[in-house]
Amino acid sequence: MVNTQALSSDPALRNLDGMLPDLEALYRDVHSHPELSMQETRTAGLAADRLRAAGYEVTTGVGKTGVVGLLRNGEGPTVMLRADMDALPIQEATALPYASKATAMDREGKTVPVSHMCGHDMHVTWLAGATKLMADARTSWRGTLMAVFQPAEETGEGAQAMIDDGLFKHFPKPDVILGQHVMVGPAGTVAGRAGAITSAADSLQIRLFGRGAHGSMPQASIDPVVMAASTVLRLQTIISREVAAAEAAVLTVGVLQAGTKENVIPDEAIIKLNVRTFDAGVRKRVLAAIERIANAEAAASGAPQPPEITTIDQYPLNVNNQDAAKRVADAFRGHFGAERVRETGPAPASEDFGSFGSEWHVPSVFWFVGGTDPKTYAQAKEANKINELPVNHSPKFAPLLHPTLRTGVEALVVAARAWLPA
């Protein structure tokens, strides 16, 4: 079991116990009212109301539904804390009493189930709690606290939308940008590292052009099915033959579509793939290899025109600044105790959080907060079945409310206080 008794008692955390019932109510409310990417108006409204009530200057509608709260509290550094707000088009299967029954219209006009299966409802609640505690304890620190509630992380658009909407122009440049994500891991613990923390992700579509014909006369065709099959197999040699053992990367073809009938050779085929990389050089090399292979396979088939390669979405590499990550880890160890602070490898998950720091040229730190029942986690580890625990985006992803709620609030406050002097 994890002993969740903190070692230090920051003045800002003194009111946390009393605030937990209210935060739990907020969490259940956001959980049962999830909103799809760029539709987070209700959630943004809740965040803005709470920031205003706590005394923040609030700007809404930044990058469509984003919310920025500023608490100017005298001379000192500026710390930006970020939470994402969007949910996913997934039918929740947790059986929680507050499980989502919501549906919404997606961008194609389809009605889809919606649920917080990535835990962004937890992120919203953490930031609401931390900003209130810091406001209540403003006599114990100085500087500026900037809270950013971001839309559309799941589509990779939200951070960029806020940046494009003038985030860097209208708000003070922070000295550090901090963010966190609930993940599989013992509840009550935090995990982080210096350097790359989440991978870059590139989703691409490759449209291969052939020439259709009757299935009985392949000689009249340029068969895009064979072209696509060959391309998929060759693409798998990029990671196995062109990326060194120490340079991790993932390439998954998730969509392979062609044809409508068994005796008709179609005109074209579609491949959709996803690439994860942890290094800018490796990313460039893998993307170039994909283009080279797609073009060469099309040429080998005698395709009437080269394939059309388009980007579906893109997430930047999320790199924790060395010094800032060390400062956060030291603060965490001082507060939580060393046994509750885990060192983790870079996660093959992706996040647009990294855009804020890399484009504003500000050091940023991102870490994970465990949300799994520690007993369940320990049993799964013992049985070598960690991979079978419900992860983010699973319809059964359900963070253990306590102590996950408290741990995330503590982590934000403790990390912010590492920059904001008394």
Ligand SMILES: [Zn+2]
């Ligand atoms: Zn997600």
Ligand SMILES: [Zn+2]
């Ligand atoms: Zn997420």
